[in-house]
Amino acid sequence: MLNPMSVMVLLDAEFRRLVLWVPVLLALGALAYFLWPYEPGLLGGVGVPAGVVGLCLGACFYWRQSLVARLAGGAGMALAVGFGAAWCAAHRQPPMPELPRRGTEISGIVRDVAFFPAPTGQGEPVRRVTLAQVVLHDFVDDGMAPLRRTLAIRLVQNDSALLAPGDGVRVRTMLQPPPFPALPGGRDRQFEAWFSGQAGSGYALEPVQVEPGAQGRVSGFWQGVATVRGRVNARVRAVLPGPSGAVVATLLDGRAEAVPQDVREDFAASGLAHLLAVAGLHLGLVMGAAMLVCRMALAAWEYAALRWPCKALSAFVAWGVGGGYVLLTGAHLPAVRSWLMASVVVLGLMVGRRAVSMRGLALAATLMLLVAPQVVLDVAFQMSMAAVMALVAGYELLQPRLTRGLSGLTGARHGLARHGVMLVLTSLLAGTATLPVVMAHFGVVQPFFVLANLLAVPLMGVWVMPLGLAALVAMPLHAEAPFLYLMDAGVRVVLWLARSVAAWPGASMEVPAMPGWGLAGVLLGLCWLCLWRWRLRWWGMPVVLCATLSPWLVSRPDLLISPDGQLMGVRDHTAILVMGHARDERAIKAAWAQALAIPVTGFSTTAEQAVETPDGSLICGEGDAGGTCTLLRNKHEVVLRVHDPSDGRSLLPPDLCAQADLVVSVAPLRESCPDVAVRLDRFSAWRVGAQAVFLASGVRVVSDRQTRGERLWVLKPGGHGMPTLPLAQAE
Structure with missing residues (x-):
């Protein structure tokens, strides 16, 4: 049993480690803001945190002789700063605009062009353009100011227009705002869109028209970066047009959209999906190769080897190469975060400190949480921090034992054994630390990830990425083809490995959603x-x-209702029985299947005779009311109206509602079943979004709006945003 004195002794012994908890407390403060049930005002978002910081500073000064007081004050300040930083980051974003729900002609400036495989898997790839400074050309939005957010538009497949970043375009499209979560607690794409600056997406109804005189005012620097990325992608795809070429292009320019779905599934099932997401691993391999080449070149020059700090210079050059690689691959948040961490490492090397340390990791995490607090909910941030933290702590603990265990070996055997053990240990530590995060965000477990990474990561490090770096250097000379062919050979081995491991029994096991x-x-x-x-x-x-x-x-829902109320899913023993149809039906079904870790299957409700499940708990088509089902579970009776051509005007029979505890309808219920305690219909789904029904002890309904609250990024019922008001007329 710990007493206060022993706690003080332990804290004093760990005094140098206390600073490592600063980013943890910042993250908890930011998380408190993002999970707040309503949107705090200026007083709650800035005033209260500032007051807490002042009080904690005063307490630390007044009780400066007390370690406990200083720790409590520091913790309070970190929590308050995290909360305030998250509030400021959220309120810096422009409001989500109201988008028309009809075919609308829009114009804008191309910011990026991405390629996707054709929907049928054959034919030319489909392009998606990201447009900035978008103007809607219809009678409602006439004279509006350009949108402050971007739109992602999928072009028609046979569109032959040549597009480059900075081009002005005009196209007729169907637009939609970011979708609501498919179930309460599911992936929040509106939150992601709010912080990424996206207003929505859509698809073109006709080929795009390029407006030659409408060059945009997109930043010249970023326009140049986007142009270079597009040219690198085109050069790679011209030399390597197949699936392996898509992977090579992903490694060199960060665009993974063209990777075929079957390749993605193989990488995910084998535990190699991180190879397709440019982040810390790729940056480390590129910087390592650059540092090795630079240091060897300096060592071969006698003057530099004797007079210059070759190690520090090589680290600085590698840091610059890494920054260029981050820009070339799109400056995505995981890569930027990894580059910040690498900056701390390089700084440590240049001043003679240990390269990788917990303090360096804490500094990088603190900077990220202060600049972009929303990363606390980002899967890439969670995975990278968990992996690096586990690696540093693991080597701190195991390095002495590893040194003693290999002390009996000498020469090449010692080096080979040391590198082999470190490779296994690295894969085991990083993979085990990120396993629960993968479970939480993707609903899968890959038991063979260690074996797959033991073979794939060294191949990436010694073959694929160095050749990719050489190909980039050779591109200005149009001499990249030999390096790309050699790089492609290594990528094909990785593809074969991913496909082979994914085919093993139990290679990927689904798990239910983690709370x-x-x-x-x-x-x-x-x-x-x-x-x-x-x-x-x-x-x-x-x-x-x-x-x-x-x-x-935790208990799992017995019934799921889609955000538009048009799709219902009943959880059976081995599957989710889905009835009805929805606009985003495919995505909703996939989200339901991932959350409950069971497959989705359709359940017929239009048969001429009654249809029921083997245990008789779900019966459809019984009686005179067409398009209705009855669910019996845990002594509760639920009436489901999954098809109603009358739009609610045809009332449900009173005898069907007599014993019901809950009635759910895809149409307005109007006067149907007025005495039923819980009534859910299309209007309730419109108001509160997706709903989950639990039938354990009573009827409990959890809605999306109840889970997320009234926040800046939560769109109004129906997905409506702020109207795009026209500019005032000049006098």
Whole structure:
């Protein structure tokens, strides 16, 4: 049992590690803002945190002789700063505009052009353009100011227009705002769009028209970067047109859209999906290759080798090459975050400090959380921080044992054994630390990820990425083809490895959705395990294990209703029985299947005779009311109206509602079943979004709006945003 004195002794012994908890507390403060049930005003978002910071500073000064007071004050300040930074980041974003729901002609400036495989898998790839400074040309929005957010438009497949960043275009499109979550607690694309600056998406109804005189005022620097990225992609695809060429292009310019779906699935099932997402691994390989080449070149020059700090210079050159690679691959947040961490590492090398340390990781995480607090909910941020933290802590603990264990070997055997053990240890530590995060965000577990990474990562490091770097250097001379062919040979081996491992039995196992408290428990337990050095660090292990098992510790919904109320899914023993039709039906079904870890199957409701499940719990088509089903579960009766041509004007029979505890309809219920306690219809879905129904002890309904609250990024019912008002007329 710990007493106050022993706690003080332990804290004093860990004094140098206390600073490592600053980013953890910043993240908790930001998380508190994002999970707040309503939007705080200026007083709650800035005034209160500023007051808390002032009080904590005063307490730290007044009780400066007390370690506990200083720790409590510092923790309070970090939490308040995290909350305030998140509020400021959210309120810096422009409002979400109201988009027309009809065919509309728009004009804008091309910011980026991406390629996707054809929907049928054959033919020319489909292009998607990201447009900035968009103007809607219809009678409602006439004279409007250009949108402050971007639109992603999928062009028609046979569109032959040559587009480059900075071009002005005009096209007739169908637009839609970011979709609502498919189920309460599901992926929030509106949150992602709010912080990414996107207004929505759409598809072209006709070929795009290029407006020669409408060059946009997109930043010249970023326009140049986008142009270079497009040229690199085109050069790679011209030499390597197949699936392996799409992977090569992804590694060199960061655009993974053209990678075929079957290749993506193989990489995901084998635990190699991180190879398709340019982030820390790719940046480390590029910087490592650049540093090695630079240091060898300096060592071969006698004057430099004797007089210059070759190691520091090589690290600085590698840092610059890494920054260029981050820009070339799109400056995505995971890559930028990794480059910030690499900057700390390079700075440490240049001043003679240890390259990779917990303090460097804490500094990089703190900078990211202050600049972009929304990364606390980003899967890439969570995975990279968990992996690097586990690697640093693991090597801190195991390095002495590893040195003692290999002390009996000499020469080449020692080097080979050391590199082999470190490779296995790196894959095991990083993979195990990120496993619960993968479970939470993707709903899968890949048991063979260690074996797949043991073979794929070294191949990427010694063959694929160095040749890719050489190809980029040779592109200005139009001499990249030999390097691309050699790079393609290595990529084909990785593709074969991913396909082979994905075909093994049990290579990818689905798991139910992890609750938010489970993911928080995993990450906090991992921080406790890695950031301390004293024995009580091991208290984090049972926390991580229990949180990892949380998907099986919570109840799962018995009935799911789509955001538009047109699709219903009944959870059966082995599948989700889906009835009705919705606009985003495919995406909604995929989200439901991932959340419940069981497949989705259609359930006929239009047969002339009654249809029921084997256990008789769901019966459709019984009685005189057409398009209705009855669900019996846990002594509760639920009436489902999944088809109603009358739009609610044909009332449900009173005898069908007599014993019902809940009635759900794809159409307005109007006067149907007025005495039923819980009534859900199209209008309720319009107001509150997707709904999940639990039938364990009573009828409990959880809605999307109840889960997310009234926040800046949560669109109004029906997906409506702020009207695009016309500019005032000049006098």
